[in-house]
Amino acid sequence: MIKLGPGAVIGILGGGQLGRMLAMAAAQLGYHTHIYCPDERNPAEQVTDRLSRNCYTDEAALIKFAKQVDVVTYEFENIPVASVEILRQHVPVFPSADVLRVSQDRLQEKDFLNDIGIDTAPYKAVSTEIEAQEALKIIGFPAVLKTRRLGYDGKGQAIVKNSEELPKAWAKLNSHEIIIEAFIPFDMEISVLAARGQDGDIKCFDPAENIHKNHILDLSIAPARITPERRQQAVAIARKIVAELDYVGVLAVEFFVSSAAPIFRVNEIAPRVHNSGHWSIEACPTSQFEQHIRAICGLPLGDTSLYGRAEMKNLIGDDIHDMDLYLKDPDANFHHYGKKHARPGRKMGHVTRILPTVK
Ligand SMILES: Nc1ncnc2c1ncn2[C@@H]1O[C@H](COP(=O)(O)OP(=O)(O)O)[C@@H](O)[C@H]1O
Ligand SMILES: [Mg+2]
CATH class of the missing domain: 3.30.1490.20 (ATP-grasp fold, A domain)
Structure with a gap:
């Protein structure tokens, strides 16, 4: 087990909004971040003190980066596994290369889930x-x-x-x-964000109900509007997945929920923080981003209980131009990802509202 204290440098592969929010959470706990990403003008570089602009296959650049950081993590799962194999010879990487390999291939992912007794399509x-x-x-x-x-x-x-x-x-x-x-004729799509520490401790966030528009997440509502018993069952499946993977960090599990058996089928897993957990920033004592930083740094995991019912709306493309409306709304917690151009389908920001009652 490695325990890193404040002042340590967390290397993050990827410079999108997830990297940005990870870097902000790391800063809150007193860590530095070093973003490694090929793209110019990425959302994460505005909030990190160190940056390497290199491609993911540049071996010399990867080794140099590894030597400048104390731990490495990633904010999207399409990093070449070979790059993570290089990095891990020089610095701890969480989640592991093995987990990355499984989650990059929908076939390996489904084989793994079925092998451990979890239903899929x-x-x-x-x-x-x-x-x-x-x-x-x-x-x-x-x-x-x-x-x-x-x-x-x-x-x-x-x-x-x-x-x-x-x-x-x-x-x-x-x-x-x-x-x-x-094709699964589901009643609802939900996701569970599960965190596992280096010591094996597991803490999950409440299941969120996810509503998509044009195949892009539009709304996440937590807790999902299913019975408390069903919520517990979904959390138990997510716990099993992170335990079986010997996972370290935050992992998202997407489910189809149907009224006929099997009630839960896992659609996919993502070895990272996830869009359907953004509400945790305001709705929980510990956000998914802070939880991920805690897990990879060997800190105790934090409390994930909800302060109230949370609703997160993604701001896609031109939605971001309604910024002033959200700023005037006393219930809206507004987030802008710092992207310059609002192209159609592009995730530009999000808004979270907390309603006081949890049913
Ligand atoms: N087998 C399926 N049956 C029904 N709907 C599906 C199925 N696979 C995907 N979908 C729908 O398409 C969405 C995106 O598919 P997904 O496999 O999660 O890919 P990604 O999120 O990587 O684009 C799902 O959230 C779901 O709404
Ligand atoms: Mg998906």
């Missing part, structure tokens, strides 16, 4: 259109085709309602690493 990996036609005979319609790697916000996905729709979907995804999943 029925699935089959295919590499040709002919294999896909065969797999669809077993999985049935509608089905969702997904690229095994690099998908986000619904990108790299296509729904097929019948076999005639396959050629177009196959051409659109343009990949030989595809997973076909049965």
Whole structure:
């Protein structure tokens, strides 16, 4: 176990809004941050005291970075595993390269979940259109085709309602690493943010209910409007996942919730802080960002109970131009990610409101 005190330097791979909010939480606890990221004008560099602008495959730059920091973490999961393997020869990296490998590939991720007895959508990996036609005979319609790697916000996905729709979907995804999943007619999507410390202590946030618009998260409501018993069941599944992975840090688990069995199916996991946990900044004594910093630095995990019912709304693209409205609203906690251009579909900020009663 490594314990780092205030004054230590936390290296963060990735410079998006998640890196920005991690750096702010690290500063609150007295740590320095060093952002490593290839992009110019990234949201995190405005709030960090150190920055390396290099690509993730630059071995010399990675080693130099590793020598300048006391621990490394990441804010998005598409860092090459080979880069993390290089870093870990010089500095502790949390979450581990093994966890990263599993969560980068939807096939390995689903195999892992099923191996530990957790339900997912029925699935089959295919590499040709002919294999896909065969797999669809077993999985049935509608089905969702997904690229095994690099998908986000619904990108790299296509729904097929019948076999005639396959050629177009196959051409659109343009990949030989595809997973076909049965379409799950869920009642609700929820997520659980689970944290595990280096000492094995686990603390989870209340499940959040997630509502998407155009495949992008629009609203998160915590706690999710399911029974307390169901909430406990979802948390138990998330606890099992972080324990089995020997995980260190915060991990997000996305679920489909259905009224018919199996009630919970895990859709995917993300080895990082997550958009559906942003409400924790104002709604809990410890935010997901602070919890992640605590876990990787070997500090005790913090309390995750809710002060009230929380609602987080993402501000996508032009939504950010309503900033003054939010600033005038006494209940709105407004966050701007410091991005200059409000392109459609781009996450520009978010707003959290806390309502006093938790049912
Ligand atoms: N098998 C499925 N059945 C029903 N809906 C799905 C299925 N897979 C994905 N979706 C819908 O698409 C969204 C995005 O898919 P997801 O696998 O989470 O990819 P990502 O978040 O990486 O883009 C999900 O939140 C859900 O609304
Ligand atoms: Mg998802």
